[in-house]
Amino acid sequence: MGETILKMHGIQKYFPGVHALDNAQLEVRSGEVMALVGENGAGKSTLMKILTGIYPKDGGIIEYFGEEIELNGPKDAQSRGICIVHQELNLMQHLTVADNIFIGRESSTGLFLNQAEQYRKTQELLDKLHLSIDPKAVVRTLSVAKQQMVEIAKALSYNNTKLLILDEPSAVLTDTEIDDLFTFVEQLKSTGVGIIYISHRMDELQRITDRITVMRDGQYVGVLETAETEIAEVVRMMVGRTIYEEPKTQSAVPADAPIILECEHLNSIDVKDVSFHLKKGEILGFSGLMGAGRTETMRLLCGADPMTSGVIKLNGKPVRIKTPRDAVKHGIGYLSEDRKRYGLCLNLSITDNTVMPSLGTLFKGLFINDRAADRYSEEYIEKIKTKTPSTKTRVGSLSGGNQQKVVISKWLLRDCDILIFDEPTRGIDVGAKSEIYKLMNQLAAEGKSIIMISSDMPELLRMSDRIVVMCEGRKTGELDISEATQEKIMTFATNR
Amino acid sequence: MSNTTTKGARLGTKKLDMQKLLAPMALVILYILFSIVGENFFTWHTAENILQASYYIGFMAFGVTFIIITGGIDLSLGTVMMCSALLGGYSFKVLHLPMYVSILVTIFTAVAFGFLNGILIAKLKLPPFIATLGTQMMSAGLGSILTKVQAQTWPPVTDPTGGWFKKIFVRTKLFDFLPIGAVWLLVFFIIAALILHKTKLGRYFYAIGSNEEAARLSGINVDNWKIAAYTLSGFFVGMAALFYAAVYSTITPGVGQGQEMHGITGVIIGGTSMAGGSGTMVGSLIGVFIMSTLKTGLSACGLQAQWQTFFTGLVVIGAVLLDIYRTKTASKVKRS
Numbered sequence: 093m094g095e096t097i098l099k100m101h102g103i104q105k106y107f108p109g110v111h112a113l114d115n116a117q118l119e120v121r122s123g124e125v126m127a128l129v130g131e132n133g134a135g136k137s138t139l140m141k142i143l144t145g146i147y148p149k150d151g152g153i154i155e156y157f158g159e160e161i162e163l164n165g166p167k168d169a170q171s172r173g174i175c176i177v178h179q180e181l182n183l184m185q186h187l188t189v190a191d192n193i194f195i196g197r198e199s200s201t202g203l204f205l206n207q208a209e210q211y212r213k214t215q216e217l218l219d220k221l222h223l224s225i226d227p228k229a230v231v232r233t234l235s236v237a238k239q240q241m242v243e244i245a246k247a248l249s250y251n252n253t254k255l256l257i258l259d260e261p262s263a264v265l266t267d268t269e270i271d272d273l274f275t276f277v278e279q280l281k282s283t284g285v286g287i288i289y290i291s292h293r294m295d296e297l298q299r300i301t302d303r304i305t306v307m308r309d310g311q312y313v314g315v316l317e318t319a320e321t322e323i324a325e326v327v328r329m330m331v332g333r334t335i336y337e338e339p340k341t342q343s344a345v346p347a348d349a350p351i352i353l354e355c356e357h358l359n360s361i362d363v364k365d366v367s368f369h370l371k372k373g374e375i376l377g378f379s380g381l382m383g384a385g386r387t388e389t390m391r392l393l394c395g396a397d398p399m400t401s402g403v404i405k406l407n408g409k410p411v412r413i414k415t416p417r418d419a420v421k422h423g424i425g426y427l428s429e430d431r432k433r434y435g436l437c438l439n440l441s442i443t444d445n446t447v448m449p450s451l452g453t454l455f456k457g458l459f460i461n462d463r464a465a466d467r468y469s470e471e472y473i474e475k476i477k478t479k480t481p482s483t484k485t486r487v488g489s490l491s492g493g494n495q496q497k498v499v500i501s502k503w504l505l506r507d508c509d510i511l512i513f514d515e516p517t518r519g520i521d522v523g524a525k526s527e528i529y530k531l532m533n534q535l536a537a538e539g540k541s542i543i544m545i546s547s548d549m550p551e552l553l554r555m556s557d558r559i560v561v562m563c564e565g566r567k568t569g570e571l572d573i574s575e576a577t578q579e580k581i582m583t584f585a586t587n588r
Numbered sequence: 589m590s591n592t593t594t595k596g597a598r599l600g601t602k603k604l605d606m607q608k609l610l611a612p613m614a615l616v617i618l619y620i621l622f623s624i625v626g627e628n629f630f631t632w633h634t635a636e637n638i639l640q641a642s643y644y645i646g647f648m649a650f651g652v653t654f655i656i657i658t659g660g661i662d663l664s665l666g667t668v669m670m671c672s673a674l675l676g677g678y679s680f681k682v683l684h685l686p687m688y689v690s691i692l693v694t695i696f697t698a699v700a701f702g703f704l705n706g707i708l709i710a711k712l713k714l715p716p717f718i719a720t721l722g723t724q725m726m727s728a729g730l731g732s733i734l735t736k737v738q739a740q741t742w743p744p745v746t747d748p749t750g751g752w753f754k755k756i757f758v759r760t761k762l763f764d765f766l767p768i769g770a771v772w773l774l775v776f777f778i779i780a781a782l783i784l785h786k787t788k789l790g791r792y793f794y795a796i797g798s799n800e801e802a803a804r805l806s807g808i809n810v811d812n813w814k815i816a817a818y819t820l821s822g823f824f825v826g827m828a829a830l831f832y833a834a835v836y837s838t839i840t841p842g843v844g845q846g847q848e849m850h851g852i853t854g855v856i857i858g859g860t861s862m863a864g865g866s867g868t869m870v871g872s873l874i875g876v877f878i879m880s881t882l883k884t885g886l887s888a889c890g891l892q893a894q895w896q897t898f899f900t901g902l903v904v905i906g907a908v909l910l911d912i913y914r915t916k917t918a919s920k921v922k923r924s
Contacts, residue, residue: 421807
């Protein structure tokens with residue numbers, strides 16, 4: 093193991109009314125991958141913001157290559173070779189790969205850009221990193237995984253990068269894409285760069301990291317050698333309690349359960365001849381790689397995109413679903429993978445968000461009874477245990493898990509019988525994840541039918557009664573949970 | 589979830605409440621300030637003047653508040669107001685229609701333009717800025733075309749058939765002291781506030797402004813509600829036209845561009861975000877009062893119109909800067 097690059101200890105950070113970091117610490121050696129884990133709100137992001145110079149620290153010491161340093165802003169951190177790749181991609185979608193990488197320090201001759209030089213330099217960089225990406229490609233046209241790699245390449249294009257922070261890089265990637273990412277990270281390690289790896293996915297830690305630093309409530313909990321550690325141990329340290337998860341071995345749905353939804357030969361630009369059915373009380377998993385057309389299929393089902401042909405039957409009767417309004421009327425609720433963009437009005441209150449689809453049915457006439465609305469949202473806050481100071485709290489200030497619960501409340505209050513969960517646990521911490529799982533199982537047991545899209549294979553195998561696999565817009569397989577394995581799913585997903 | 593987030597949320601709410609008080613406080617401070625430095629400012633007569641200067645701007649501001657909260661904008665307010673007042677005056681004076689019909693023509697014209705804006709934006713998917721820039725010019729042109737570029741004068745109080753128009757809108761005092769126009773303004777403020785804060789319609793406006801796609805996927809008919817917002821705003825613009833006519837009597841074709849900015853400015857000073865999804869009706873009312881107080885107060889200090897314009901500009905920038913600062917601090921705490 094290499095020399096110690098970074099040593100942060102006794103780090104303190106206060107925000108008005110909040111002691112965000114209390115005695116946080118972190119150590120990274122050259123050529124190692126140090127995982128940084130903790131629930132949402134544990135202080136990981138704050139600590140990284142201090143390390144990258146975005147926030148000043150209120151106490152503690154940062155030692156960098158054995159020297160105590162003060163960071164004066166993000167530029168200072170960057171010039172010292174500390175780079176971060178954020179969870180959300182920060183690329184300019186309409187510019188080329190080369191433009192993105194060299195933005196702010198373009199090659200130029202006089203007043204004019206030297207495009208050729210820039211492409212050449214980008215190509216060199218990409219070659220060095222063994223990435224097969226065209227420097228002239230417009231970023232928008234690349235897959236999410238490729239875009240992620242462009243981000244990392246950009247971070248490494250600053251010649252002297254010694255410390256690279258990857259903030260949940262795998263959150264938007266599918267399994268094969270993650271494999272590519274890890275191969276890439278391994279190569280980086282060998283060049284002596286120290287890597288801080290933030291992730292919510294426990295199985296990744298064992299594959300890629302050397303050591304694990306655990307944080308909880310702004311405090312340092314401990315550091316573990318990955319090779320000698322059980323994942324359960326890490327999780328226990330993170331949440332301060334044991335989480336029990338039972339894998340599913342056979343379908344919980346009786347064989348004679350009525351079929352509630354049938355989709356026959358759905359077609360659109362991205363979806364090709366997809367047929368499937370859903371039984372009452374069933375959790376139907378949808379698996380596939382990024383871009384397999386799972387979300388697109390669901391968007392047809394909930395009227396968000398136009399369907400070119402196909403039949404949707406509810407309880408045996410064909411229905412017309414042309415707008416989201418139709419879908420909601422028929423009791424189909426869609427929980428988007430991107431809650432912030434498609435699911436919630438972030439600057440409105442929990443009550444406003446919860447009652448929004450139901451206003452028409454809850455209140456006759458023009459006026460809203462605010463007190464009654466509050467009571468409805470209160471009811472669901474209690475029922476599914478949303479953690480919030482009040483019903484009037486802005487949804488934007490809740491954690492990811494609780495935001496997800498607000499979306500669930502909204503559809504439950506609307507009395508939806510079919511709930512479509514698109515990546516329900518993306519960006520949600522371990523504790524909240526198991527709560528969402530429990531809630532989904534409870535809903536299914538109460539007779540709601542659930543479709544769950546997930547790129548997290550263990551999650552699919554734990555939750556689903558049946559799994560539909562898609563590849564390139566087509567349905568390539570269907571497995572009962574009793575026969576489903578990761579290998580079988582992968583075979584269908586890659587259509588081999 | 590740790591309680592860090594919870595605390596942050598609470599702090600955020602407190603900051604928001606402070607913001608609610610900011611505009612009323614500014615109004616009170618301005619009023620006191622002018623009472624001290626202005627000549628004859630602290631009189632009932634001046635207060636009446638402030639109210640009277642708020643009539644038509646107030647109605648425009650109420651209307652455009654709905655639109656801005658849905659995340660849109662209306663640049664045609666001013667010219668539609670003028671066009672409506674012109675056509676109303678024309679109906680009475682040239683076409684010799686009864687006064688109540690002329691009033692209906694005025695309102696109808698503004699509502700029609702509002703509806704047109706709504707269709708262009710919601711159904712034909714034009715950006716609000718472009719659509720209403722187009723209707724701004726169209727309404728300015730239409731007013732001139734139909735009146736053959738003749739100024740239209742609404743009848744004076746003494747007119748036997750149409751004189752009642754001015755009486756019911758401006759030339760009466762309730763209980764001998766309260767100008768009737770202020771009563772109208774207050775009544776319509778209450779109606780607008782009820783619509784915005786207590787009805788489904790209002791709640792959908794907020795939802796659309798906050799996150800249009802989320803609203804759509806929640807089964808809300810976004811297009812129709814947007815058209816409703818623009819049409820409703822059209823009605824308020826029609827009311828503004830009636831008050832403009834009642835106060836100024838003579839309407840000249842070709843003017844009116846720039847009036848919309850008074851309405852929009854009032855809304856912005858009142859703390860409504862141009863990004864949509866947040867704001868209050870009372871904020872817009874106070875915003876308009878701040879502008880009128882500034883106008884009346886500065887002239888009481890012997891400063892001319894150009895100073896009023898200058899200071900109003902300053903207030904707009906100040907108000908929005910404060911808002912940005914507040915949002916920043918709130919989200920900083922949130923992200924921790």
